[in-house]
Amino acid sequence: MSLAVDASGRDLRSVSIELKEAVAKGPVVIHGAAYLHGLFAGFKKGEVIIEGDSGDYLGVLNDGATIRITGNAGRYLADNMTGGTVIVEGDAGYGVGQYCYGGTIVVKGNAGDFTAVMNKGATIIIEGNVGDEVATYMLAGDLVIVGDAGKNLGNYLIRGNIYVGGKWESLGHNTLLEEMTQADLVRLRGYFDEYGIKADPMIFKKIVRLSEKPFYKAKEPIQLECPRV
Amino acid sequence: MPPMNGTFCVTVMKDRCINTKMPGKCATCVEVCPYDVFGIDGAGSVYVQNYNACVGCRICAEFCPDDAIRINPAESEFLVRSPWTFPQVEEIHYKAQTGEYMLRGFGTMGHAPSFDNITVVPSQIASAAPLDKYREECNLEVVIGEDTCENPIRLRYPLIFPAMSFGALSKEARMSLAIGAAQTGILSNTGEGGLLKDETWLIKGYENEERTLKRWEPGGYLVVQWSTGRWGVSADFVRAGDGVEIKIGQGAKPGMGGHLLGAKVNEEIAAVRGIPVGSDALSPCRYYDVQDLEDMKRTVAFLRDVTDYKVPIFFKLGPSRPYADVKACVEAGADAISIDGLVGGTGCSPAVVTQGVGIPTVALIPPAVQALKDMGVHRRVKLFVLGGMRSGLDAYKAMAMGADGVGFGAAAEIAMGCRACMSCHTGRCPYGITSQDPELRARLDPVEGGRRLANFIKATAEEVKMLTMLSGHNDISDLSEEDLRAMDLNTAAITGLKLVGYERRLPWWEDERNELNVG
Ligand SMILES: Cc1cc2nc3c(=O)[nH]c(=O)nc-3n(C[C@H](O)[C@H](O)[C@H](O)COP(=O)(O)O)c2cc1C
Ligand code: SF4
Ligand code: SF4
Numbered sequence: 001m002s003l004a005v006d007a008s009g010r011d012l013r014s015v016s017i018e019l020k021e022a023v024a025k026g027p028v029v030i031h032g033a034a035y036l037h038g039l040f041a042g043f044k045k046g047e048v049i050i051e052g053d054s055g056d057y058l059g060v061l062n063d064g065a066t067i068r069i070t071g072n073a074g075r076y077l078a079d080n081m082t083g084g085t086v087i088v089e090g091d092a093g094y095g096v097g098q099y100c101y102g103g104t105i106v107v108k109g110n111a112g113d114f115t116a117v118m119n120k121g122a123t124i125i126i127e128g129n130v131g132d133e134v135a136t137y138m139l140a141g142d143l144v145i146v147g148d149a150g151k152n153l154g155n156y157l158i159r160g161n162i163y164v165g166g167k168w169e170s171l172g173h174n175t176l177l178e179e180m181t182q183a184d185l186v187r188l189r190g191y192f193d194e195y196g197i198k199a200d201p202m203i204f205k206k207i208v209r210l211s212e213k214p215f216y217k218a219k220e221p222i223q224l225e226c227p228r229v
Numbered sequence: 230m231p232p233m234n235g236t237f238c239v240t241v242m243k244d245r246c247i248n249t250k251m252p253g254k255c256a257t258c259v260e261v262c263p264y265d266v267f268g269i270d271g272a273g274s275v276y277v278q279n280y281n282a283c284v285g286c287r288i289c290a291e292f293c294p295d296d297a298i299r300i301n302p303a304e305s306e307f308l309v310r311s312p313w314t315f316p317q318v319e320e321i322h323y324k325a326q327t328g329e330y331m332l333r334g335f336g337t338m339g340h341a342p343s344f345d346n347i348t349v350v351p352s353q354i355a356s357a358a359p360l361d362k363y364r365e366e367c368n369l370e371v372v373i374g375e376d377t378c379e380n381p382i383r384l385r386y387p388l389i390f391p392a393m394s395f396g397a398l399s400k401e402a403r404m405s406l407a408i409g410a411a412q413t414g415i416l417s418n419t420g421e422g423g424l425l426k427d428e429t430w431l432i433k434g435y436e437n438e439e440r441t442l443k444r445w446e447p448g449g450y451l452v453v454q455w456s457t458g459r460w461g462v463s464a465d466f467v468r469a470g471d472g473v474e475i476k477i478g479q480g481a482k483p484g485m486g487g488h489l490l491g492a493k494v495n496e497e498i499a500a501v502r503g504i505p506v507g508s509d510a511l512s513p514c515r516y517y518d519v520q521d522l523e524d525m526k527r528t529v530a531f532l533r534d535v536t537d538y539k540v541p542i543f544f545k546l547g548p549s550r551p552y553a554d555v556k557a558c559v560e561a562g563a564d565a566i567s568i569d570g571l572v573g574g575t576g577c578s579p580a581v582v583t584q585g586v587g588i589p590t591v592a593l594i595p596p597a598v599q600a601l602k603d604m605g606v607h608r609r610v611k612l613f614v615l616g617g618m619r620s621g622l623d624a625y626k627a628m629a630m631g632a633d634g635v636g637f638g639a640a641a642e643i644a645m646g647c648r649a650c651m652s653c654h655t656g657r658c659p660y661g662i663t664s665q666d667p668e669l670r671a672r673l674d675p676v677e678g679g680r681r682l683a684n685f686i687k688a689t690a691e692e693v694k695m696l697t698m699l700s701g702h703n704d705i706s707d708l709s710e711e712d713l714r715a716m717d718l719n720t721a722a723i724t725g726l727k728l729v730g731y732e733r734r735l736p737w738w739e740d741e742r743n744e745l746n747v748g
Contacts, residue, residue, distance in 0.1 A: 016534050038531030042464035056524070060531050061464040076518045082463040098518050099459040101503055117517045118459065120503040137513065139504055159505060213491055215509040 008032025059086050078105050097124040106195045116143045127197055135162050146199045154207050162207040165199055174214040178206050236316055237283040238303040239266055245297035248275040258289040263657035263669055286650035288659040331580040334653025336481055336639055337572040342589040344626045346720040350712050352701035360698035367694045368704040371634050373611050374541030374564040382450045382472055382541055385414030386690040387634030387705055390641050391615050392454045394422030396489045396498045397576025401673040402662045405645055407431035408679025410449030413686040418452040421487050423461020423501040429469055457486050458512030460502040464535055472540045473532050478547025480573025480616045481583045486512030488577040492656040495665045522557055529562040548587035552596035559604045568593050570616030574639035576663055577654035590616035592723045598631030608706055621692020629708040644685035645678045
């Protein structure tokens with residue numbers, strides 16, 4: 001039996017206080033959270049199910065909690081997450097999983113533009129399509145796009161892997177198409193099994209960085225000969 | 230213009246040099262120079278092998294046991310056609326050789342409008358009598374978030390150490406700042422490079438992680454910075470602070486994100502920031518996760534939520550449109566705002582941006598204060614002024630113009646030993662302040678650095694107190710524009726202060742209809 005919290009028409013602070021108490025006791029189901037932004041921020045553990053849609057910044061700074069959304073998620077889902085799992089049954093808006101250091105995000109539907117920007121270690125899996133500018137300046141982690149991607153995918157990638165099942169409109173700077181290895185296939189198979197995703201790892205392509213240091217060239221110091229003093 | 234190869238003239242005076250007399254006996258300069266200016270030849274004699282690499286840090290002169298080294302600016306030796314100066318000629322050579330623009334550490338060079346042409350008005354017979362610094366009390370405390378937070382920050386003095394990141398600064402410098410703040414009851418800001426574990430207990434005055442050995446009273450405050458690169462940021466990081474600062478911009482590179490060059494990214498920094506060793510950490514210029522002011526309000530809301538509504542939220546602004554920007558910060562929910570001016574310090578910025586982008590510090594204050602007044606929150610939402618602050622005199626002037634306090638970035642570096650050589654971006658700081666090289670870092674002892682910082686802050690606070698009392702006040706929040714006069718037309722024009730002699734504000738500042746001071 002899970003506890004229920006009704007968030008409709010309430011402010012973040014009051015819902016948050018109630019949630020903190022409820023989560024300590026067991027799994028919690030939240031209703032009416034579509035217009036509440038920044039809900040369930042920075043939890044280290046706990047389990048919540050959002051019935052229906054969520055607002056923006058859901059699970060921001062999440063550090064170990066498990067969040068499931070039965071509807072669609074708003075913008076900036078699981079922003080700056082460091083641990084835990086966030087699963088969305090529907091679509092997610094702009095900027096899924098930006099600035100994350102760890103944890104896993106699974107979106108069963110589509111995700112918006114600027115997803116996985118500056119991802120620094122999270123695993124982000126989008127079962128549908130993603131928008132433009134996805135994985136800009138990604139520094140680590142895995143991004144799996146089962147569907148298609150938009151423009152400028154992986155712009156200024158530094159590290160980490162982008163796996164794409166479908167097509168992309170264009171790749172960003174500093175990207176390189178690399179052969180899938182056996183390890184990649186195993187990893188994808190693992191993700192797909194774990195999150196019940198029907199996809200064939202064999203059709204995926206892998207995008208990695210071209211250079212780890214794309215911004216400034218290493219410079220030789222300027223040395224001019226000078227007479228001995 | 231930036232420090233240039235060949236800008237300095239290095240002279241070893243043979244009549245004093247120990248090595249000249251006894252080759253092999255002394256090579257101090259060879260050891261201390263981070264730029265390999267000196268070399269030793271086969272016979273053990275010291276010679277200047279790379280005259281052009283000198284940045285003018287003067288550490289060789291300081292360490293030379295027989296005072297045998299002189300470092301002089303070389304510029305004066307050359308006559309160059311106007312408007313060219315020697316560094317400008319060198320800058321073009323640099324670009325022509327490398328195809329890249331110049332980066333610079335430390336800050337702006339040359340002249341910008343400053344507080345220098347403002348004078349303090351003392352009390353005499355017609356105004357409230359002066360107070361006695363030696364025998365009377367004066368309140369210097371500033372409280373941040375008094376009616377909005379459970380744990381407001383109570384600064385003992387109206388002075389802060391602004392955001393200076395681990396990465397730009399060495400670990401030792403970050404520790405020095407924490408120890409300095411602990412001894413003076415002020416705050417230190419992590420900047421955007423994440424948190425050093427040691428800082429969290431040093432700032433409270435403890436010597437050890439277990440917090441059993443308290444060495445420094447009264448203990449200070451740590452503000453953690455939420456920035457566009459979000460290096461090392463997690464829920465734990467946000468909760469480690471006594472306050473959270475949302476960085477919008479900074480004076481040395483407004484409109485751009487933080488720059489940390491790969492040369493400084495060693496293993497420890499790479500680990501804190503979560504990036505590969507040796508790679509450049511170039512923060513985005515804006516938040517990817519904020520698209521408008523509504524989003525900023527939501528950001529403030531979740532940061533308050535994550536910190537259990539306990540700690541104040543700061544905003545850090547670069548020098549752009551102070552009136553509108555400050556208003557927006559207040560709307561977003563700020564408890565305090567730091568606004569940084571054109572001449573604000575930096576660990577590394579493109580030279581042209583540091584030099585030529587933004588509004589001078591002194592001109593930021595009137596519109597920023599006006600915005601707070603128009604929002605009805607002046608002195609409630611605290612305003613800290615940063616950028617080129619050097620002394621209690623500068624601090625007093627900023628506060629009389631309406632600020633609640635000031636921050637010392639470059640001045641704090643100098644207090645730790647910096648000689649303003651403007652080469653922080655190279656990662657070869659001779660004093661171990663902005664270097665990650667273990668050998669150079671060893672030159673900065675955090676306890677000594679902390680002691681010097683605390684001394685600097687205490688002396689500066691005494692200056693503020695003295696000036697406050699001689700102008701007839703016993704509380705810094707009572708200071709007003711009436712305590713200042715502009716000494717030239719330009720300063721009167723940009724600050725709205727009364728002009729000396731004329732004893733009035735310039736007419737357009739009195740005109741109710743004008744929009745000059747609100748834009
Ligand atoms: C070495 C160094 C590192 C800095 N790092 C940051 C930073 O990470 N974030 C930030 O907002 N400002 C940063 N700043 C700017 C300072 O917070 C402050 O605005 C500036 O130093 C004030 O000007 P002043 O140096 O003239 O006092 C840095 C400044 C310096 C000198
Ligand atoms: S760079 Fe510094 S230590 Fe080296 S010669 Fe110049 S002043 Fe001396
Ligand atoms: S901090 Fe170091 S490198 Fe930077 S200006 Fe000061 S002495 Fe030079």
